[in-house]
Amino acid sequence: MSGLNGKVAVVTGGSSGIGLATAQRFVKEGAYVFITGRRQSELDKAKALIGKNVTTVRGDATSSADLDRLFETVVQEKGKLDILVANSGRVEPEEFGKISEDNFDKTFNLNARATLFTAQKALPLMRDGGSIVLVGSIAGHKGINGYTTYSATKAALRSYARTWTQEFKDRGVRINTLSPGPIDTPIMDGQADTKEGADAIRAAFASVIPLARMGQPEEVAAAAYFLASEDSSFVAGIDLAVDGGMAQV
Template identity: 75%
Template sequence: MNRLDGKVALVTGGSSGIGFAIAQRFVEEGAYVFITGRRQPELDKAKDEIGRNVTAVQGDVAVSADLDRLFHTISKEKGRIDVVVANSGLVDPQEFGQISEESFDLTFDVNARGALFTAQGALPQMTDGGSIVLVGSIAAYSGIEKYTTYSATKAAVRSYARTWTKELKDRGIRVNTLSPGPIDTPIMDSQAESKEGADAIRAAFASVIPLGRMGRPEEVAAAALFLASDESSFCAGMDLSVDGGMAQV
């Protein structure tokens, strides 16, 4: 059964990690997917791996002109959007007391500003009864050292879902937050200066997860599919955590 048969979806940050897994699963479930990312080579690779029913548009969600170009492309090729997954994000761990203005601005520009203007830019083309999935994080409500700015941006994303659910109720557009815990993606490697350092971060996360391991991108993609499809038709304004129990017990 193709749960997204005939749907048109947008997945930002779809060239790797969680975003790629979501885009790939959506295509498998019958959707046509537009993916975005900042790096063209990674986008090209993702498009080739997905293989069909996908358009890759290079761009940065923090840049208004890039978003305008993205939505122009969608309008020209498909003319509508049924599902939006605002997934683009970054983590720049810095200890409180040493947080730079540059890091603060970049993290908020991508994670908070990017999610807002992605969803808002999609609205004119969104079908009534569509679904917006905002990729948050359990960091929004869990204290994690060195994650001050990242956690704050994800708390903002969680707030968006509550507000937009009320504002979009007359169109039947459902807005929900999907909050992963630690997921083993390339973003983990970017948080350390060496493979050994990245592996140490992975081990530290695994040690505090009740299921004893980090999550996999495809597990988050399965949850995104639920929120995007009619199977979640009575879910609105909620937060779905995919974290192995880390922030739940």
């Protein structure tokens, strides 16, 4: 029997990168998965790739109405929820002294505010003993040039996991943070204006990772599966780093 057989999961930002790899792994392990994203074309591609046991719901995680529609769809199709992976996020590096209000507001709105309200709206649907995985980043623990705003939002997620683990311990809902290091996803291309620039960023990250390479989305998905499954039944409130050792040594 697969490790998530019969489970119902929601993965936000599930149409590409870490979110897509996680949705694929969950379905492989027997779960039915709802994935969200803002671009219908990317959701359609993700659904075709996953192939079965998946529903796509187009929406913006910063929109309360879109979140309500997402969870109404879960209720209508499956009734309850076992797993939430709050993965939606953005990064737009700007060095301190040059940080724009627009970038600050957009980054906090999606990474910190939307994650909180996604989890809060999911909670009434969660079966006792369910699992919430907040996708953070080792940037929440390290000082990285240009990442003032992004890092602060990911530090907030670590705080959420600690507080919520205390607040909802009577229901047995396990809340953990998953903190990837540099992972080779399309978000890397969005941090530079050219392919050469993006490749330079990749090389710079690889040079400071003890394993001498960037991670792959499937490696983070394996950790998300661990936190979602009964394999981690006595794991709560932790921060699990998947970073090739970057923030550990």
